[in-house]
Amino acid sequence: MTAFEAAALTRSYHLEGVTVDALRGVDLTIGDGEFAAIIGPSGSGKSTLMHLLGCLDRPTSGVLKVGGVDVSTLDDTRLAELRNRMIGFVFQSFHLLGRTSALDNVALPLVYRGVPRAERRRRAREALEAVGLAHRLDHRPSQMSGGEQQRVAIARALVGDPQVVLADEPTGNLDTRNGDEVMGLLERLNADQGVAIVLVTHEPEVAGRARRQIHVRDGLIERDVA
Amino acid sequence: MRTAEAFRMALEALRVNRLRSALTMLGVIIGVSAVVILVAIGTGAKDAIEDEISGLGSNIILVVPGQLNFQAAPTQSRLDLADVAYVRRVVGDPSRVTVSVQSGESMRVGRNEAFVTIVGTDENIPNVFERPLKRGRYLTETDIDTRRRVAVLGSEVSGQLFGDLDPVGRQATIAGVRFRVVGVYDKVGATFGVARDREVHIPVTTAQRLLGVQRVNGIAIGASGPDVIDSLGQKVVDALVARYPGEKFSAVTQTQLLGTIGTVLGMLTGVLAAIAGISLLVGGVGVSNIMLVSVRERTKEIGLRKALGARQRDVLGQFLIEAVLLTTIGGLIGIALGVGGSLLIEALSPVPASITLWSILLAFGVSAVVGVFFGVAPARRAGRLDPVVALRSE
Structure with a gap:
């Protein structure tokens, strides 16, 4: 089983009559349980690649299979369901709902899966315990540190038992100590639960902790080091 | 996503923005209570005059x-x-x-x-x-x-x-x-x-x-009964005209008075209701406006929800239910105020007010429809947001 399988993937944007090729033909396979980092300078196309892998966007051409399913055959609704079941997201700026408790933030993906409220809360509690936040269930994001907020976001990414966690600069807004803690958490998840982790970063030290580094430059994969 | 869930979410969103929700509802509240009160006054006036006329006696x-x-x-x-x-x-x-x-x-x-x-x-x-x-x-x-x-x-x-x-x-x-x-x-x-x-x-x-x-x-x-009123009146008028050729006489019955006055007051009530209806419409535009602002303000939230698996119809439903809740809760408060206001007017002023069920149902129905009608455009906009663009917006 492979988490992602991309062949000749391109993505172009049309901005005020100018066409920008963000990705210019990417071939990439990421297997189950891998821990990979996509690394490149800003403007290299790494964010575009992550959006495509995360099914938040559709390729201009090429084939992308997520969990063996060709995403071009899916309509918006099926794509949303695929995101919900297969992929967990961790963002640089956490993206938690501001006036909602940690528990409800974590339970949110299960709402869209139609999981009953009691079970949602149980699973969200377990996920928060797994990231070491059992004592913060009813706290709101504003009552937590950045590191804690990112751990809530990781719990949210995990609560639906995804195949892959896509982390977009997960340490970008954190100090070294908290960043280190978050990376440790991702490593543990990968090792203990076998969840594939795909990390997008521009920091070589962060990328160095992954077992595979995919270097992207000018919309192409420049180097792929395992 | 279940409907109950969507309602819970919408209520939560309204609760979080309490002041804004209250101000938005205010337009609907004023519109609905105006409909109920003005129709009550119109109907009350009509009832009072009909009572007076039939209080004269019958036939x-x-x-x-x-x-x-x-x-x-x-x-x-x-x-x-x-x-x-x-x-x-x-x-x-x-x-x-x-x-x-x-x-x-x-x-x-x-x-x-x-x-x-x-x-x-x-x-x-x-x-x-x-x-x-x-x-x-x-x-x-x-x-x-x-x-x-x-x-x-x-x-x-x-x-x-x-x-x-x-x-x-x-x-x-x-x-x-x-x-x-x-x-x-x-x-x-x-x-x-x-x-x-x-x-x-x-x-x-x-x-x-x-x-x-x-x-x-x-x-x-x-007259001896309601069925002979018209014929007896005509008979008397004809007899008087026969006695005084070339002159005119009229027979006025209560039914005629009731008919004429009822039509006039019915029109008046309609005009009052229409004016109140316009204020309800303005309230609806306010709802639409606020929902558009809300969609813009919560673009990132919408992007996040989509990333987590919300389908277009989930997001659309969430915003539509918010709009409809705003107008129906506003509508219920408006009905309560309208009924209370009508009772107060009836009790404290010489103006008669008679609350009618149809005005309450109409006002509530219109406010719900206003919610759907004015909520659809913002909700569709929210549902169609591109998650990548939405997540990136600051």
Whole structure:
């Protein structure tokens, strides 16, 4: 089983009559349980690649299979369901709902899966315990540190038992100590639960902790080091 | 996502933005309560006038000279007592016909003075009008025939001139002429602003001499049943026209009055409701406006929800339910205020207000529809947001 399988993937944007090729033909396979980092300078196309892998966007051409399913055959609704079941997201700026408790933030993906409220809360509690936040269930994001907020976001990414966690600069807004803690958490998840982790970063030290580094430059994969 | 879940989410969103939700609802609240109150006032006015008209008695026909026209001054009467006798023969039952000669006069008892409406009439008053006695007796045929100076007082006149005393058998002076009180009517209220409790009934013959006239102002007939009113009225009018060729007479029935007034007041109520409806519409535009702002402000939240697996219809549903909750909660509060306001107006002011179920249902239905109608555009915009663009927005 492979988490992602991309062949000749391109993505172009049309901005005020100018066409920008963000990705210019990417071939990439990421297997189950891998821990990979996509690394490149800003403007290299790494964010575009992550959006495509995360099914938040559709390729201009090429084939992308997520969990063996060709995403071009899916309509918006099926794509949303695929995101919900297969992929967990961790963002640089956490993206938690501001006036909602940690528990409800974590339970949110299960709402869209139609999981009953009691079970949602149980699973969200377990996920928060797994990231070491059992004592913060009813706290709101504003009552937590950045590191804690990112751990809530990781719990949210995990609560639906995804195949892959896509982390977009997960340490970008954190100090070294908290960043280190978050990376440790991702490593543990990968090792203990076998969840594939795909990390997008521009920091070589962060990328160095992954077992595979995919270097992207000018919309192409420049180097792929395992 | 389940519907219950969507409602929970929408309520949560409204709760989080309490002040904004309240202000947005305010437009709907004002619109709905305005509809309920204004329709209640319109309906109350109509009910009150209908009560007055039917309070006169039942199956009454008023025969007046000239063409019935609310805008023109009353035609000078040419009817006299001989004509009344003629109408009695036409009707067939003389006791169902009564007459009136009216004039405003001052009436005194000792130092007390009251300005009253003198009505010269006859013994048939109770056969035609709803006019129960409190004390004493009605006018009799002998009173009319012998031109007695006797009077039956309206309840207000009795109170003004005699206070708590029983006036029956006591003397009173009308325009300098001494009369004996023989009866007092029960309180009956006003009809078309005519205060019937300020009337004093005296024999029509006495009244004609007192006022120096030969004419009568009008003839009233009590029909034996509702189905003969129109035909009897027409028969009397035809007979009078036959007697006075080339002149015009009219028979006015309660049904005609009710019909004319009902139409006018119905239109008035409609206009009031329409004006209130416009304010409801403005409230709806406010909802739309706020929802658009809300979608813009929560773009990142929408992007996140989509990333986590919200489908287009989940996001659309969430925002649509928010809009509909805003207007229906506003609608319910508006109904409560409207009903409360109507009851307050009814209790504290002379304006009658009668709450109608249809106005409540209509106002609530319209506010719900307004929510859907004005919520759809913002909700669709939210549902269609591209998650990548939405997540990136700051």
